[in-house]
Amino acid sequence: MTTAPTRSREQVRRWRGYLADERAEAAVYRDLASRRKGPDREILLELAEAEGRHEQHWLELLGEAGERPTPVSLRTRFLGLLARRFGSVFVLALLQRAEGRSPYEAEADATPQMAADERIHEEVVRSLAMRGRARISGTFRAAVFGANDGLVSNLALVLGVGAAGAQPALVLATGIAGLLAGALSMGAGEYVSVSSQRELLAASTPSKESAAALTRIDFDENEVALVFRARGMDEAEAARAAHALLREREAPRLPANDVDVETVGTPFGVALSSFGFFAAGAVVPILPYLFGATGLLAVVLAAGLVGLALLASGAVVGLLSGAPMLLRALRQLAIGWGAAAVTYLLGLLFNASGI
Known part of the structure; x- marks a missing residue:
């Protein structure tokens, strides 16, 4: 690893703090991933990998100073504790706030890509937390x-x-x-x-009998388009949607109500x-x-x-x-x-x- 040609004591202190936080946040993402399956697990592991790239940036700037143990901020320690104990929407909400408060946009020693990464991470975590928020x-x-x-x-x-x-x-x-x-x-x-x-x-949810009738309906003369028009589409859009729907021969479905009853x-x-x-x-x-x-x-x-x-x-x-x-x-x-x-x-x- 290389060292920066000139660096102040304040810079080294700040870089070591960033390094510790990146390492801890990557660990939080990995802890959360260990409790998930499927796409969510893959997304969280990729976020941890991205934090690892940021970690490498600070290691290169610190040189030998990066090899010494660095204290982790209380906020990041708290995140890690919650992730290990709960792994819930609360942790994702805290991570969303943490990513949104990233100091990299005002940090001259961070790259523009790192600052952009943190903003994107905020939106990724927001999307992961959104489903949990809807459930509760x-x-x-x-x-x-x-x-x-x-x-x-x-x-x-x-x-x-x-x-x-x-x-x-x-x-x-x-x-x-x-x-x-x-x-x-x-x-x-x-x-x-x-x-x-x-x-x-539930009164606004299409019945199973209506959905089953789609397989027997006349392809050229039908009222399926009226269902789409009643949902707010104009006549041309409704006709196209109805035509596409009726081509789903195996399992056609009427347009569902926009509000999820489970929420x-x-x-x-x-x-x-x-x-x-x-x-x-x-x-x-x-x-x-x-x-x-x-x-x-x-x-x-x-x-x-x-x-x-x-x-x-x-x-x-x-x-x-x-x-x-x-x-x-x-x-x-x-x-x-x-x-x-x-x-x-x-x-x-x-x-x-x-x-």
């Missing part, structure tokens, strides 16, 4: 909605009742009742909602997720009362615990959606504390009025 979207929506509803509604409930002058035992009983009532209501509501949505979408989630799965996460969220604001806290101390502890949970929830939403995690976390916190503050002030007003 229904249950994830119910989980996030349930947890946040439990956190905010029960915090608002116990703070409002407490500020109105209720005794701690009554505040605790109210919180427990709110937990049970809300969780049951959320679970039942989600079950009915998702069942209705799936039935509505909605199963009624039972979504209901159970909503029930469980609402209950988990709703128990947080009553924890101080369960352990005997009263008065202002209980209010501060409940608001603080719920605030931490809201920050975590917002960060997870930001991670999986690709949005800024801090902004999503602060948004959740502002909404939750804002709603609780309103009910707390109303409780104080009622207490002061003797209502």
